[in-house]
Amino acid sequence: DYSVENSFQIYITDKLKNFIKLMDIQIEKRKSLGTDIKNHHEIVLDKFEEFSKIIDQHMYRKLRPMQKWNSFHIVSMIKSANFSVPGSGKTSIVYGAFAYLNRPEDLKVDKIIMVGPKNSFISWEDEFLLNFGPNGEVKKLKCLDCQKYSKRDLIEKLEYESDNYNLILINYEKLDSIKDSLKKAINDKTLLVFDEIHRIKAINGVWSSAALEICVNAKYKVALTGTPIPNSYADLYNILKIYILMSMILSLNLNLKN
Secondary structure (H helix, E strand, O other), rough: OOOHHOOOOOOOHHHHHHHHHHHHHHHHHHHHHHHHHOOHHHHHHHHHHHHHHHHHOOOOOOOOOHHHHHHHHHHOOOOEEEEOOOOHHHHHHHHHHHHHOOOOOHHHOOOOEEEOOHHHHHHHHHHHHHHHOOOOOOOOEEEEEEHOOOHHHHHHHHHHOOOOOOOOEEEEEHHHHHHHHHHHHHHOEEEEEEEEEHHHOOOOOOOHHHHHOOOOOOEEEEEEEOOOOOOOOHHHHHHHHHHHHHHHHHHHHHHHOO
């Protein structure tokens, strides 16, 4: 319609048609998988049972059954969101996914980079110790807390030492000023987590724009909040933009490689 109104023609190549068809198929597959996991459908039970046994072996504190299903959802969907009520154990759910993805025998993720409010940092560190052992019985905590370093030192650590850590904590206020260095630390073996993601609800805001930039290289992404719509449905805009847009970029990259 737009081309007719403005007197120009559009030609759609077979390559573009095939890409659009592929995207439609992938979206339907992801939708079906998410629904099957949500409903605990028998089609995914075998994979879930295998997943459950593996994380039991790689965690000091065992997750509750529903938490395991949520961790399974993170791993299966690759890009996901969890809007469970506050106190439901969302941090532990992420650590359940990390336990599976960080196995030495099948290493898919080597670190978590968590972007969230400063008051969440203690919880992320404490929950790591509870889930993997207070004395590193299953996994030793190697944490980079951005609040403990000057901007210059933090940039240096992100750019040259990020592989030395398995948990990197960044607050939203600092995100824009270090985004270029953070992008260098994030790769396809990073589990990128946005905690209390409703804090970047402002469309085209500084924090939300920076969050979109750092998403590009991360394969696994998780959005967490107990209040996804504090004001209106517009609050969901950035969450959808981060995860749907990045899913399309991932699909396009995979298609080009193939």
